[in-house]
Amino acid sequence: MKSLQNLEHTRSFVIFLILVSLYGIIVTNLYKTQVKKESFFKNLGEKQYNFSTTTLPERAYIYDKNGTPIALNKNSYAAFILPKQVSDRSSIEKFLEINFPTAAQRLSESWDKNFFFISRKITTEEQDLITQANLTDIKILQEPSRFYPYKCLSPILGMTDIDNHGIMGLEQQYDAVLRGTETTHTLKKDARSNHFYFEKELIVQGTPSEPIKITIDADLQFKIAQIVEKTVHEFEAKEAALVIMDPKTGEISAMVSYPYFDANNIGQLDMEQTKNRPLSQSFETGSVIKVFCALAALEMEAVTLDEMINCENTKETKIDGIRVRTVVPHGTISYQEVIQKSNNIGTVKVAKRINTTLYDFYKLLGLGEPTGLNFPGENKGYVNPPSKWSAYSIISLSFGYEITTNLVQLARALSTIYNGGNLIEPLLVISSKEKAPAIEKTPLASEKTRRDLDAILQGYVESLGGRRARVKGYKVTGKTGTSNILENGKYNENKHLNTFIGYVEKGDYQRVITVYVKESKKAQYSAVITAPLFRKAAEILLLHDHIIL
Amino acid sequence: MKKISAIILFICFNALLILFEVHKQGQYLKISYEIQKLQTKLSELIQQKSEAMYILYKYQQPDIIKKIAEEKLAMKPIELKDVKTVYEITTKP
Numbered sequence: 001m002k003s004l005q006n007l008e009h010t011r012s013f014v015i016f017l018i019l020v021s022l023y024g025i026i027v028t029n030l031y032k033t034q035v036k037k038e039s040f041f042k043n044l045g046e047k048q049y050n051f052s053t054t055t056l057p058e059r060a061y062i063y064d065k066n067g068t069p070i071a072l073n074k075n076s077y078a079a080f081i082l083p084k085q086v087s088d089r090s091s092i093e094k095f096l097e098i099n100f101p102t103a104a105q106r107l108s109e110s111w112d113k114n115f116f117f118i119s120r121k122i123t124t125e126e127q128d129l130i131t132q133a134n135l136t137d138i139k140i141l142q143e144p145s146r147f148y149p150y151k152c153l154s155p156i157l158g159m160t161d162i163d164n165h166g167i168m169g170l171e172q173q174y175d176a177v178l179r180g181t182e183t184t185h186t187l188k189k190d191a192r193s194n195h196f197y198f199e200k201e202l203i204v205q206g207t208p209s210e211p212i213k214i215t216i217d218a219d220l221q222f223k224i225a226q227i228v229e230k231t232v233h234e235f236e237a238k239e240a241a242l243v244i245m246d247p248k249t250g251e252i253s254a255m256v257s258y259p260y261f262d263a264n265n266i267g268q269l270d271m272e273q274t275k276n277r278p279l280s281q282s283f284e285t286g287s288v289i290k291v292f293c294a295l296a297a298l299e300m301e302a303v304t305l306d307e308m309i310n311c312e313n314t315k316e317t318k319i320d321g322i323r324v325r326t327v328v329p330h331g332t333i334s335y336q337e338v339i340q341k342s343n344n345i346g347t348v349k350v351a352k353r354i355n356t357t358l359y360d361f362y363k364l365l366g367l368g369e370p371t372g373l374n375f376p377g378e379n380k381g382y383v384n385p386p387s388k389w390s391a392y393s394i395i396s397l398s399f400g401y402e403i404t405t406n407l408v409q410l411a412r413a414l415s416t417i418y419n420g421g422n423l424i425e426p427l428l429v430i431s432s433k434e435k436a437p438a439i440e441k442t443p444l445a446s447e448k449t450r451r452d453l454d455a456i457l458q459g460y461v462e463s464l465g466g467r468r469a470r471v472k473g474y475k476v477t478g479k480t481g482t483s484n485i486l487e488n489g490k491y492n493e494n495k496h497l498n499t500f501i502g503y504v505e506k507g508d509y510q511r512v513i514t515v516y517v518k519e520s521k522k523a524q525y526s527a528v529i530t531a532p533l534f535r536k537a538a539e540i541l542l543l544h545d546h547i548i549l
Numbered sequence: 550m551k552k553i554s555a556i557i558l559f560i561c562f563n564a565l566l567i568l569f570e571v572h573k574q575g576q577y578l579k580i581s582y583e584i585q586k587l588q589t590k591l592s593e594l595i596q597q598k599s600e601a602m603y604i605l606y607k608y609q610q611p612d613i614i615k616k617i618a619e620e621k622l623a624m625k626p627i628e629l630k631d632v633k634t635v636y637e638i639t640t641k642p
Contacts, residue, residue, distance in 0.1 A: 069602065072599075073603065219611070539629040
């Protein structure tokens with residue numbers, strides 16, 4: 001009986017020991033997991049449940065003046081593989097060698113990588129090829145990209161790169177605004193489901209992308225681009241550009257540059273075509289500069305419109321020992337006629353009276369100065385300063401050499417004659433922010449000077465030289481200019497740049513139009529090339545804006 | 550007896566609170582999932598809108614419209630001289 005009791009005790013003791021040992025093991029393991037390896041398991045758990053997501057807002061649209069989207073989004077597709085996880089390497093290699101040879105070459109050195117892009121922005125045909133090949137290792141990724149319905153706006157809008165970052169034009173200038181910034185959240189998720197979360201915690205608050213609205217009227221731009229293109233082909237010219245600006249507000253309603261590129265199809269991109277010439281091309285203007293030379297002389301009271309100037313009735317003369325040439329000889333004519341007939345000899349004689357003040361006026365009129373648009377690639381031009389002048393400089397500067405400007409600068413300078421003498425800031429992007437009230441400035445030109453210049457320019461269009469710029473029933477003023485193109489340090493007399501700066505008015509409606517055509521092969525004179533282009537542009541503009549008689 | 554009733558009441562009250570808590574959590578999760586479903590739907594719709602806008606403006610490209618107008622409909626660009634304002638004179642009967 002006693003031995004039976006002993007056996008029971010021993011048994012209980014053994015069971016007790018086993019249980020204690022088991023509990024001991026559990027406690028030891030708990031200690032290991034909960035205390036010793038606490039951070040390891042905590043991280044592991046957090047990785048399973050916590051998920052970090054970063055979202056970038058959709059790139060915002062760019063709208064034209066009327067609210068038409070001119071830069072939209074579309075989906076493009078990219079093909080990729082995960083080289084380390086590829087199951088059938090030989091099939092992939094074979095497929096790529098036939099259909100994507102460059103990718104096959106790149107892949108031969110990238111098998112050790114985790115991710116490999118076969119091709120980005122693939123075409124529908126390429127996508128079909130991949131689908132038909134039925135290779136599960138090749139995956140398709142959806143990526144955002146841009147679409148531009150108006151090709152003629154490409155030099156202004158620019159484009160985005162493969163990662164949808166703006167790399168040219170307004171896309172580059174306003175990239176930060178159009179993109180917005182990333183927002184980061186941490187999500188607590190069910191380990192088995194990837195679709196839903198329990199909690200969402202904001203880590204980094206991003207900024208939304210904001211659309212921009214520009215002053216350009218896309219339909220008007222399209223119509224104007226058509227006639228600019230037609231003129232380039234008609235005269236077998238190299239390039240042309242045109243700007244339409246409201247002289248009072250500085251709003252640019254059209255800014256055409258031809259040839260332009262197709263931002264939707266940039267397989268073979270010619271960098272020359274990406275230029276927004278009205279801003280990035282500065283050039284020697286030729287005789288159009290006489291308008292501003294006259295403005296300076298009249299404002300300085302160095303001359304009056306009816307003062308008779310002796311133009312020596314010759315094509316070539318010497319002034320202070322320096323040779324000056326003009327196209328058509330004239331005798332003694334009024335200063336108004338000097339400018340209207342574009343006589344270089346008469347212009348130089350008056351310019352010499354104001355000497356270095358001419359430079360000051362050019363600068364005040366914004367020539368050779370930034371336009372304030374901050375457009376990428378803007379060329380602000382150059383006006384030779386008096387400190388670098390040679391004896392020839394005053395002569396050159398009076399008829400458009402030793403000075404380079406762009407078309408927007410010319411439009412802005414001409415606007416001063418028609419907006420009360422103020423140098424306006426050109427406007428390309430309509431800002432949602434309220435504008436600071438304009439500070440009253442002394443006009444650059446008095447009312448008398450402006451009236452005199454208006455008479456000169458109107459007279460020019462009514463004369464034989466500017467008759468091709470006339471628009472029946474509307475007030476039109478303007479001036480042509482022709483300059484030789486500088487090549488390898490010498491002026492090429494067979495290559496010209498033809499310009500026209502003009503103004504069209506009907507009642508309260510006023511617009512300034514500036515235009516140039518470069519290297520025309522079929523004609524030489526601006527009266528034949530740019531004056532008709534100005535008229536056509538003015539007619540389209542008036543029709544488009546419903547300024548009908 | 551009084552003591553037992555108090556304990557039962559206490560337990561029942563706690564059980565009720567637990568039930569409410571469970572119900573609240575359930576409702577919270579349900580609404581949270583509903584929000585997430587709607588958010589997914591919203592992003593799908595935004596995507597579809599973007600795609601639709603792209604298709605719309607792809608076919609509204611002025612080059613395409615001009616080609617159709619000139620080649621298929623034999624239309625010609627209008628000129629300023631062809632347009633005149635028509636004044637309507639209305640007189641009371």
